[in-house]
Amino acid sequence: MTDNTTAPAGLAAGDRVAGRLYTDPDIFDQELTRIFERTWVWVAHESELPGPGTFKSTHVGKQPVIVTRDRKGELRTLLNRCRHRGASICEKPSGKANGFTCPYHAWSYGLNGQLRGIPYPDGYEGVIDKSELSLKKLRTESYGGLVFATFNEDAEPLEEFLGDARLWIDRFMKQGGGYPIKVLGKHQFKFRGNWKIQLENTTDGYHFPIVHRSWMASVDAETADMMSFMTDPAAITHDLGNGHSVMQMVPEHSDLDADDGTEPLQGRFDDLVAELSKTLDEAQVRKLVRAMHGTGFNLNLFPNVSMSSAFFRVLRPVAVDETWIEHVAIGPDGPPEVDAVNRERLRIHEHFQGPFGFGTPDDAEGWDRVQRGAQGAPEMPILVNRGIGRETRSAEGWPTAHVTDETGMRAAYGKWKEMMGDD
Amino acid sequence: MTDATTVLSTTDPRVVRAIELIWREAELLDRKDYTAWNGLYADDGLYIIPIDPHTEDFANTLNMVYDDARMRQMRVTRMIEGYAIAAVDAARTVRTVSRFVPESVADDEVVLRSAQILIAYKRGRHDIWAGDLVHRIRLSEAGEDRIAQKVVRLVDSEEAVPAAGFLL
Ligand code: FES
Ligand SMILES: [Fe+2]
Numbered sequence: 001m002t003d004n005t006t007a008p009a010g011l012a013a014g015d016r017v018a019g020r021l022y023t024d025p026d027i028f029d030q031e032l033t034r035i036f037e038r039t040w041v042w043v044a045h046e047s048e049l050p051g052p053g054t055f056k057s058t059h060v061g062k063q064p065v066i067v068t069r070d071r072k073g074e075l076r077t078l079l080n081r082c083r084h085r086g087a088s089i090c091e092k093p094s095g096k097a098n099g100f101t102c103p104y105h106a107w108s109y110g111l112n113g114q115l116r117g118i119p120y121p122d123g124y125e126g127v128i129d130k131s132e133l134s135l136k137k138l139r140t141e142s143y144g145g146l147v148f149a150t151f152n153e154d155a156e157p158l159e160e161f162l163g164d165a166r167l168w169i170d171r172f173m174k175q176g177g178g179y180p181i182k183v184l185g186k187h188q189f190k191f192r193g194n195w196k197i198q199l200e201n202t203t204d205g206y207h208f209p210i211v212h213r214s215w216m217a218s219v220d221a222e223t224a225d226m227m228s229f230m231t232d233p234a235a236i237t238h239d240l241g242n243g244h245s246v247m248q249m250v251p252e253h254s255d256l257d258a259d260d261g262t263e264p265l266q267g268r269f270d271d272l273v274a275e276l277s278k279t280l281d282e283a284q285v286r287k288l289v290r291a292m293h294g295t296g297f298n299l300n301l302f303p304n305v306s307m308s309s310a311f312f313r314v315l316r317p318v319a320v321d322e323t324w325i326e327h328v329a330i331g332p333d334g335p336p337e338v339d340a341v342n343r344e345r346l347r348i349h350e351h352f353q354g355p356f357g358f359g360t361p362d363d364a365e366g367w368d369r370v371q372r373g374a375q376g377a378p379e380m381p382i383l384v385n386r387g388i389g390r391e392t393r394s395a396e397g398w399p400t401a402h403v404t405d406e407t408g409m410r411a412a413y414g415k416w417k418e419m420m421g422d423d
Numbered sequence: 424m425t426d427a428t429t430v431l432s433t434t435d436p437r438v439v440r441a442i443e444l445i446w447r448e449a450e451l452l453d454r455k456d457y458t459a460w461n462g463l464y465a466d467d468g469l470y471i472i473p474i475d476p477h478t479e480d481f482a483n484t485l486n487m488v489y490d491d492a493r494m495r496q497m498r499v500t501r502m503i504e505g506y507a508i509a510a511v512d513a514a515r516t517v518r519t520v521s522r523f524v525p526e527s528v529a530d531d532e533v534v535l536r537s538a539q540i541l542i543a544y545k546r547g548r549h550d551i552w553a554g555d556l557v558h559r560i561r562l563s564e565a566g567e568d569r570i571a572q573k574v575v576r577l578v579d580s581e582e583a584v585p586a587a588g589f590l591l
Contacts, residue, residue, distance in 0.1 A: 366508065
């Protein structure tokens with residue numbers, strides 16, 4: 001696996017990958033075109049685009065895009081690049097607009113990307129046809145409130161790409177406790193390492209008690225107990241196909257609708273329960289409070305988003321050795337009495353996530369170290385073979401091993417190899 | 424509250440006391456003496472690093488840090504216990520706090536705005552952290568002045584910052 005430098009696919013085997021996958025800029029460039037510009041990339045949650053005219057700026061791979069909801073309510077993803085001389089037409093992270101006017105020479109575009117107006121148009125008479133100069137559009141589809149876009153006109157339909165992951169997306173969205181999910185805010189941070197290091201981490205149960213020892217020490221006993229999945233044989237990881245995988249840390253919370261009523265609510269939420277009980281019935285309160293830490297699993301979708309316990313984690317490849325991450329806090333979109341739930345969910349999110357959380361900086365330090373170490377002996381393999389000998393198949397046919405095993409990483413690298421190898 | 428033209432000066436002795444406390448805080452943070460740092464806060468004190476640069480409703484907003492006494496104590500433990508790999512290998516920091524503007528001055532409380540420039544050095548790299556600070560300093564007769572609230576508004580709070588192993 002070390003001799004062929006022109007075909008990166010050869011650098012990944014089923015259970016190991018070359019360290020060079022993190023450090024070689026040529027491989028990074030190929031990943032952007034072969035993966036990020038060819039498959040479905042997560043761009044937004046529908047709650048970020050609540051009505052006609054709302055928009056959000058983001059990236060698909062390295063390319064800047066604007067996600068909009070047009071006048072008819074349809075979701076669009078537009079390349080954030082003026083058709084005249086290429087200026088970015090929107091630098092606001094989000095907002096509401098009737099359309100976009102380029103600040104350079106004031107060409108103006110509708111929310112659907114159509115070129116509407118050109119100032120002093122006489123110089124263009126017989127020169128251009130406005131209908132041919134819309135903003136470049138990306139295919140945009142959504143599932144379960146998650147909005148994805150792709151540059152690839154020939155990509156399979158989103159639902160097909162998500163495949164068996166859809167069941168887990170449906171389950172993840174149950175943490176709204178009967179209400180839809182909305183975005184509450186997001187942390188953004190960057191680390192000096194390759195994007196795949198982060199991709200691996202979301203289904204890496206093995207690092208948890210070691211890297212997150214200081215977070216574990218700071219939470220109440222009930223939460224710590226919930227997260228002590230290392231020796232629980234019921235805690236397992238499935239390879240869902242297409243590079244997607246799910247790691248079930250707290251299997252009894254995988255389907256929040258499955259509740260026999262015997263599990264006591266965590267004592268730390270007593271005040272919240274009292275507050276909610278003023279207006280909501282017991283069953284509703286129980287639903288909301290049991291979902292306080294989200295669902296008990298991390299769903300990793302190849303290549304750029306995961307649904308992790310109680311938030312979305314979005315990665316953005318910036319350079320071979322730089323990656324930006326968003327941790328998007330979510331909560332139920334309900335009546336004002338549910339605000340108390342969301343306040344508590346924000347505090348839980350702050351406790352672990354973000355550049356000053358009790359967990360994220362430790363993850364980031366680990367990832368930094370991988371990037372630094374991988375520069376030594378770049379052809380020496382990175383091992384993702386843990387648990388390969390105890391992998392079985394679930395009733396659904398998913399390759400399955402223990403939650404501390406590297407089944408999810410093997411799933412992602414399998415897809416990576418496929419996409420980097422075919423032409 | 425007394426007449427604005429006479430008191431809103433950085434030479435007012437009450438303001439001087441507040442500034443000295445803020446400088447002491449800055450030095451303790453650079454020395455990573457987090458236990459002593461926590462001792463500067465009032466029991467009901469809040470230490471906040473918001474993301475939204477305009478919000479005052481911190482409780483209903485996602486912040487980078489929203490620490491009451493309980494969270495601050497746990498944070499100090501995390502920073503010094505030796506189990507947090509980010510804290511063990513944290514950047515060395517040097518910060519300057521200056522450009523003080525008194526927002527309100529009274530015998531029991533001073534609110535001061537200021538600028539903080541922090542350089543963090545780690546593994547061959549210097550990172551710059553620039554931000555506006557607002558300190559609410561509670562003055563006491565006994566000379567036990569305490570921080571009742573500190574808000575750190577980073578210039579780049581809405582963008583990606585490095586995951587930090589130190590405090591602002
Ligand atoms: S570059 Fe946009 S109008 Fe000229
Ligand atoms: Fe982690």
